[in-house]
Amino acid sequence: MTAKNISLVLNKINDISFQDWEVPQITDPHDVIVEVKKTGICGSDIHYYTHGKIGNFVLTKPMVLGHESSGVVSSIGDAVTSVKVGDRVAIEPGVPSRLSDEYKGGKYNLCPHMVFAATPNSVEGEPNPPGTLGKYFKSPEDFLVKLPDHVSLExxxxxxxxxxxxxxxxxxxxxxxxxxxxxxxxxxGLLAASVAKLFGASEILIVDIADDKLQLAKKIGVADFIFNSKTGGGASGLIKAFDGKVPTVVLECTGAPPCIKLAVEILKAGGRMVQIGNAGGDVQFPITEFATKELTLFGSFRYGFEDYKTAVAILDENYKNGKEHAPVDYESLITHRYKFKDAVAAYDFVKTGGAVKCIIDGPE
Incomplete structure (x- = not known):
């Protein structure tokens, strides 16, 4: 490894810079050092960049950005058996306390002591957990998943x-x-739709207010139907656009109060709704209709045991016969690519809303 770990650091709201941070060292026999090669920009990154907080997570000190990353194993601890130097891996960016009740109970994503990349740490005097937008990133071996040969680093x-x-x-x-x-x-939303189809959903309708995004949903093969909620005419218009079908499941990925309300209105009695998107604060909720339909609402926070391996297996299966025969064109979600030296420009561009998914190369 080189002596420097050039990283992209969020210093405060609207202030990003390149800095040399400490190169991570192996301190546990199960540690792995990954040389980061590709990192996606997430909406949460932009929220920290422009607002300095998400809910109770508030930026009070500089933080290396990035948590959607893949890379190549650079070095390993003495007890590591699941990966070797040179392996290409996806990095699961959140590590829970191995002592927490949530971890022991099989819901480690809810661990209150989770160390999650590029998420502010509220403990006085302690640094923020490092993000993945640097040359090197350290991870326990069991939070890395090897990529199959035909699944690219992107x-x-x-x-x-x-x-x-x-x-x-x-x-x-x-x-x-x-x-x-x-x-x-x-x-x-597009990725969740692709998973829903694989899990057995017979038909999927995707809702948005941007026609170009809806057309992309059709193009990549994750939507059977599309609906523009800004011009489509509310619940009755949505059901009509869905060829008269009444949904049994809603995956709500916007956090927008009108979408949450519409989701309850369109669900079939006894249906299930998963709230994935984060709202800006409290929202009004149609509780009477929710109750009389006996709907079930699930909160969804990140991911848990085996979810990362399942996601890699989905990509493996999708591309096993080559790109030209892939049922879902996941690569078309990547609409913009930037070199690491242009990472600040990448963040500024994504902030404008002009990208679906933007990928930044690792430092050269």
Whole structure:
């Protein structure tokens, strides 16, 4: 490894710079050092960049950005057996406390002591967990997943948001013949739709207010139907656009109050709804209709056990017969690519809303 770990650092709101940070060292026999090759920009990154916080996570000190990454194993601890130097891996960016009740109970994503890349740490005097937008990143071996030969490093950077969709589909218990509506045609919504289809959904409608994103949903093969909620005429218009079908499952990926309300209105009695998108604050909720329909609402936070491996397996299966025969064109989600030296420009561009998914190369 080189002596420097050039990293992209968020110093404060609207202030990003390149800095040399400490090169991570192996301190546990199960540690792995990964040389980062590809990193996606997430909406949460932009939220920290422009607002300095998401909910209770508030930026108070500099933080290396990035958590959607893949790379190549650079060095390993003495006890590592699952990966070797040179392996290409997807990095699961959140490591829980191995002592927490949540970890022991099988819900480690809810661990209150989670160390999650590029997420502010509220403990006085302690640095923020490092993000993945640097030369090197340290991870326990069991939070790395090897990439199959025909899954590129770019696709490896899509594993993190794809895993959000996997977790939501598991929560909703999506099964054969479910009829699914996905609110939001951003990366998470499109990826969640692809997972819903694989889990058995018979037909999927994707809702957004941007026609170009809706057309992309059709192009890449994740939407059977599309609906523009800005011009489509509310619940009755949506059901009409869905060829009269009433959904049994909603995956809500926007956090927008009108979408949350519409989701309750369109769901079939006894249906399930997963709230994936983050709202800006409290929202009004149609509780009477929710109750009388006996709907079930699930909160969804990141991902849990086996979700990352499932997401990699999805990409493996999708591309096993080559790109030209892939059922879903995941690569078309990557609309913009930047060199690491241009990473600040990448963040400024994504901030304008002009990208579906932007990928930044690792430092050369």
């Amino acid at each position: 696709l490896g950077a899509l594993v993190e948001p794809l895993t959000v969709g996997v977790h939501a589909a598991k929560l909703a218990s999506i099964r054969f013949r479910d009829i699914v509506v996905v609110f939001g045609a951003g990366p998470v």
